[in-house]
Amino acid sequence: MPPMAGFDIMSTMDPYFSSQFTFVRQPLEYHLYTQPRPESLEHKYFITDSIREELQKRSETIRTAPPAGLNLPEEIQEYHSLVPLEPLAGERHKFGNWYSAVYRATNSRDGATYVLRRVENFRLMQQSAFSTIEAWSRIRHPNIVSVREAFTTRAFGDSSLVVVYDYHPNAQTLFEAHIKARAPVMQNGRLQAQQNRILERTLWSYIIQIGNAIKAVHDAGMAVSIIDATKVLVTGKNRVRLGSCGLVDVLCYETRAESMLLQQEDLGMFGRLILALACNNVTAMNNFPKAIETLARHYSADLKTVVLFLMSKPSPNKTIGHLFELIGSRLLTEMDEMQNAVDRLEGELMSELENARLVRLLCKFGFINERPEFAREPRWSETGDKYIIKLFRDYVFHQVDEHGNPVVNLSHVLTCLNKLDAGADERIMLISRDEQNCLVVSYKEIKSCIDSAFR
Numbered sequence: 516m517p518p519m520a521g522f523d524i525m526s527t528m529d530p531y532f533s534s535q536f537t538f539v540r541q542p543l544e545y546h547l548y549t550q551p552r553p554e555s556l557e558h559k560y561f562i563t564d565s566i567r568e569e570l571q572k573r574s575e576t577i578r579t580a581p582p583a584g585l586n587l588p589e590e591i592q593e594y595h596s597l598v599p600l601e602p603l604a605g606e607r608h609k610f611g612n613w614y615s616a617v618y619r620a621t622n623s624r625d626g627a628t629y630v631l632r633r634v635e636n637f638r639l640m641q642q643s644a645f646s647t648i649e650a651w652s653r654i655r656h657p658n659i660v661s662v663r664e665a666f667t668t669r670a671f672g673d674s675s676l677v678v679v680y681d682y683h684p685n686a687q688t689l690f691e692a693h694i695k696a697r698a699p700v701m702q703n704g705r706l707q708a709q710q711n712r713i714l715e716r717t718l719w720s721y722i723i724q725i726g727n728a729i730k731a732v733h734d735a736g737m738a739v740s741i742i743d744a745t746k747v748l749v750t751g752k753n754r755v756r757l758g759s760c761g762l763v764d765v766l767c768y769e770t771r772a773e774s775m776l777l778q779q780e781d782l783g784m785f786g787r788l789i790l791a792l793a794c795n796n797v798t799a800m801n802n803f804p805k806a807i808e809t810l811a812r813h814y815s816a817d818l819k820t821v822v823l824f825l826m827s828k829p830s831p832n833k834t835i836g837h838l839f840e841l842i843g844s845r846l847l848t849e850m851d852e853m854q855n856a857v858d859r860l861e862g863e864l865m866s867e868l869e870n871a872r873l874v875r876l877l878c879k880f881g882f883i884n885e886r887p888e889f890a891r892e893p894r895w896s897e898t899g900d901k902y903i904i905k906l907f908r909d910y911v912f913h914q915v916d917e918h919g920n921p922v923v924n925l926s927h928v929l930t931c932l933n934k935l936d937a938g939a940d941e942r943i944m945l946i947s948r949d950e951q952n953c954l955v956v957s958y959k960e961i962k963s964c965i966d967s968a969f970r
């Protein structure tokens with residue numbers, strides 16, 4: 516019996532002989548397993564439009580140039596191309612006792628984009644205050660905007676403190692996403708206020724994500740110190756991250772309370788944030804009984820229990836760990852959602868799987884075909900290897916139907932390129948445009964022509 520390709524049948528018979536008869540693994544021609552899809556499903560070769568649009572918008576936001584005349588420093592430390600992330604004119608809110616401003620900037624060392632949060636007119640009393648930023652920069656958590664570094668600068672014309680964070684393009688604050696009043700819209704011929712009420716399952720998702728972030732910070736022996744609707748960012752579909760971490764630690768370095776106390780305060784702030792989101796009002800806490808009544812009217816009793824726990828008096832039992840005991844099986848729902856989201860994204864990624872390889876192949880093609888500087892060189896003449904490549908290019912891209920109309924068929928192009936990349940033995944007939952020449956060649960031969968021409 517002839518041995519099977521790449522596999523010696525003897526090696527399965529007697530384990531004592533296995534060292535003599537080894538299994539020879541053949542390279543898989545897996546490119547050939549990509550079956551062309553029906554023409555009507557050609558769009559499936561690419562990620563869906565909604566995701567593409569979202570990512571494209573983010574990429575565009577990162578690349579927009581700063582408007583002229585902003586009068587901002589050209590460069591601060593290693594950061595340049597500053598763009599304010601909020602309007603410079605109009606009402607400004609204070610961050611504690613200070614005015615602050617947020618800028619996007621590019622780092623010249625790694626080329627990445629960051630956020631600089633500047634606190635104006637700040638005088639650093641002790642250099643050791645920056646040790647808290649070092650501790651923050653060691654925390655990497657999916658629900659915390661990463662803190663990179665902090666420094667003081669006179670580049671803005673005053674003495675400013677700058678804390679650098681990761682940049683999440685097109686992020687919104689929870690306030691902007693859920694609480695800020697929206698312009699009324701036309702409905703049934705009448706202007707109507709837009710419904711802002713946040714869904715209960717979204718609220719639970721936020722509670723779990725923010726609770727998770729707080730737990731990571733408390734486990735590291737630190738406190739968040741600012742949990743506020745304007746300082747929590749929504750960075751994608753229902754994904755939230757605590758922003759502005761570490762800032763209070765530097766600003767209030769001299770007057771910081773003990774971390775146990777600060778952690779209890781974190782839980783209170785967290786409760787107030789949930790209440791503000793549930794009531795659609797940042798000042799909901801000013802009338803606590805009414806706020807609880809509104810919450811009870813629109814949401815489940817479990818949500819009320821969580822808020823009451825977070826707003827209860829400080830006690831040794833009031834910890835972020837205890838909150839997760841109250842949340843219970845809702846954690847599983849959140850886990851399901853997350854896993855579904857990963858599956859969805861993997862599915863999207865699958866549709867782009869072959870594209871990078873095919874683009875490289877097309878680039879190779881582009882380098883070889885129609886080089887004007889070689890037009891009269893015998894080596895690049897319209898004969899031999901280069902001629903085959905040219906005819907193959909026509910076979911892939913320039914076919915016409917019986918009426919002389921171009922055949923625009925993506926599946927045909929991808930099938931040809933896949934077979935070419937795999938160097939298949941299949942033979943095709945290449946015909947010159949004037950129909951005077953006809954060559955029968957295999958993909959394997961065309962592949963070797965392309966390789967040698969490219970070299």
Ligand SMILES: Nc1ncnc2c1ncn2[C@@H]1O[C@H](COP(=O)(O)OP(=O)(O)OP(=O)(O)O)[C@@H](O)[C@H]1O
Pocket residue numbers: 600601608609610616617630660680681682683684685686687688690691745746748758
């Ligand atoms: N790390 C970040 N990545 C992307 N955008 C951010 C980041 N941090 C803040 N922003 C954006 O910058 C803008 C200004 O942030 P800021 O914290 O000043 O919010 P704000 O709503 O203006 O709060 P305040 O009322 O306290 O000024 C917000 O739109 C926010 O989405």
